Amino acid sequence: MAIWSNNYHGSMNEKAFQFNASIDADARLVYADIAGSIAHAKMLGHTGIIPADEADALVNELGKMNDELQDGTLAIDFSEEDIHSFLEAELTRRLGAIGKKVHTGRSRNDQVATALKLYAVSELDHLTTLAANVVLALSEKAEQHLETIMPGYTHLQRAQPITFAHHLMAYAEMFLRDKSRLEDNLERLLHYMPLGSAALATTTLPLDRAYTAEALGFKDFSQNSLDGVSDRDYSLELLADMSIIMVHISRFAEEIIIWSSQEFGFVKLRDTFSSGSSIMPQKKNPDIAELLRGKSGRVFGDLMGVLTLMKGLPLAYNKDMQEEKELLFDALDTVIFCLEIIPPMLGDMDVNAEAMLTASQKGYLNATDCADFLVEKGVPFRDAYQITGNILQECEDNNLTLEDFPLEMYKKHSDAFDEGIYKKVDLKECVVRRNVAGGPAPERVKEHIDAVKEKLKDYQIIS
Numbered sequence: 001m002a003i004w005s006n007n008y009h010g011s012m013n014e015k016a017f018q019f020n021a022s023i024d025a026d027a028r029l030v031y032a033d034i035a036g037s038i039a040h041a042k043m044l045g046h047t048g049i050i051p052a053d054e055a056d057a058l059v060n061e062l063g064k065m066n067d068e069l070q071d072g073t074l075a076i077d078f079s080e081e082d083i084h085s086f087l088e089a090e091l092t093r094r095l096g097a098i099g100k101k102v103h104t105g106r107s108r109n110d111q112v113a114t115a116l117k118l119y120a121v122s123e124l125d126h127l128t129t130l131a132a133n134v135v136l137a138l139s140e141k142a143e144q145h146l147e148t149i150m151p152g153y154t155h156l157q158r159a160q161p162i163t164f165a166h167h168l169m170a171y172a173e174m175f176l177r178d179k180s181r182l183e184d185n186l187e188r189l190l191h192y193m194p195l196g197s198a199a200l201a202t203t204t205l206p207l208d209r210a211y212t213a214e215a216l217g218f219k220d221f222s223q224n225s226l227d228g229v230s231d232r233d234y235s236l237e238l239l240a241d242m243s244i245i246m247v248h249i250s251r252f253a254e255e256i257i258i259w260s261s262q263e264f265g266f267v268k269l270r271d272t273f274s275s276g277s278s279i280m281p282q283k284k285n286p287d288i289a290e291l292l293r294g295k296s297g298r299v300f301g302d303l304m305g306v307l308t309l310m311k312g313l314p315l316a317y318n319k320d321m322q323e324e325k326e327l328l329f330d331a332l333d334t335v336i337f338c339l340e341i342i343p344p345m346l347g348d349m350d351v352n353a354e355a356m357l358t359a360s361q362k363g364y365l366n367a368t369d370c371a372d373f374l375v376e377k378g379v380p381f382r383d384a385y386q387i388t389g390n391i392l393q394e395c396e397d398n399n400l401t402l403e404d405f406p407l408e409m410y411k412k413h414s415d416a417f418d419e420g421i422y423k424k425v426d427l428k429e430c431v432v433r434r435n436v437a438g439g440p441a442p443e444r445v446k447e448h449i450d451a452v453k454e455k456l457k458d459y460q461i462i463s
Helices: 014-020 023-047 052-071 083-103 108-143 164-189 209-216 225-230 233-259 287-310 319-347 353-360 367-376 381-397 407-413 420-424 427-432 442-455
Strands: 149-154 157-163 267-269 349-351
Touching: 023 052, 023 083, 023 108, 023 209, 023 319, 052 083, 083 108, 108 164, 108 225, 108 233, 108 319, 108 442, 149 164, 149 353, 149 427, 157 164, 157 353, 157 427, 164 233, 164 442, 233 267, 233 287, 233 319, 287 319, 319 349, 367 381, 367 420, 381 407, 420 427, 427 442
Parallel strands: none
Antiparallel strands: 149 157, 267 349
16 A cells, blocks of 8 residues: 555556556665665654654664665565655554654655665765776776877877877876766765655654754755755756766777777777677677767766756656656666776777887878977978978878988978988877977876876775
8 A cells, every 4th residue: 555545545546556656766765765764763853753762763673674675684575656665664564653653744755855865975976986996997007008109199080199198098087077077966965955845845843954964964954845855956967977977988988999990900808898799700899898888878868868857847846757766777877887897898908009109100190290390490380381291292202201201302391401300200209209298208197197096096996
């Protein structure tokens, strides 16, 4: 029987009851809901709304139920309408009339809003740790390749020489921003506790909302009861944060897919993170990276689903909001799994430094350095740019590189050239001399890695 049943209400159609039920989805809120119920029961006893001994009985029994659920001696009854109904029914079975008092002064509307926020807090902590773990894994891999030269790209065309370490640390910066966004979200999420808003207009009972908020770790309680039960901004923000994380994961996965192709051959994924073909014995497919790329669409869809769900809802609570939980949970499960996969996949990714260097030697990646040589000799940059372009055309016509272009041919284009040009266009020198803060010079990248590790000194790599 639903907790809202009484003589005023007739029986609900069985199919309608199943359609209305949410326990399959919200069962994961059980520990958060118990925590909210314990704090609420303590407040009821603290204010004298119910006798102190009855409040103690509720708190003690809820604690026992929490332990029993964890050790498996208590199982959730999935025939109940939702997890809140299950907990109240179980309390009533154990404590009789006292169990029925746990819902005094609250509604399922503020109850579920509070449980969702408490659950989101724990998931945000987990996501933050996982994002830090990805950054540390990227930093560790980068440290192994401080001098591994590879092409840097714009428009997917070879542009200038960088190092593999520098490329990896670009993603480290992305995931650091993700971590920062999650921490910002946690700050806002903990500002306002919904409990005490009741259905929409609080209650006539003398609730001490500040007491409950402090007990649950919130900084304050919601200042408007209508907003308290209908606010899902924190869920939208978390979904948006996770969507950005998935953008970064997808971009990195795309790079791995490209790099592992035979056309590039920059990296090789071991069998632990690739699969074969059912018909072609020679194939090794980057399926895990492709799934990481593909899962982004799923999370974007979850965000779009909740945005669409919330955009037309009048105040206060509406049953449509029940759908928000499943979309949020799906996104959380997806992003957590993806973040967990990246560090071990990085560890099992072999880097072909020779292939990266060979690719860097094609496409005149050192052309800007040639122009810079002339600039250092006093030639205006735009003239140096034109001169270098003419040299590149001659290189192409004669199947030459800037490294083996004869000095007498250089001099035909400008008297400013001398033997120093060959050191200037040496690929390793090109990278080493980009010794500007934030640049690819090994010295600078090592400083970057050290700074990142210092930021994350409270975290350890989870294998």
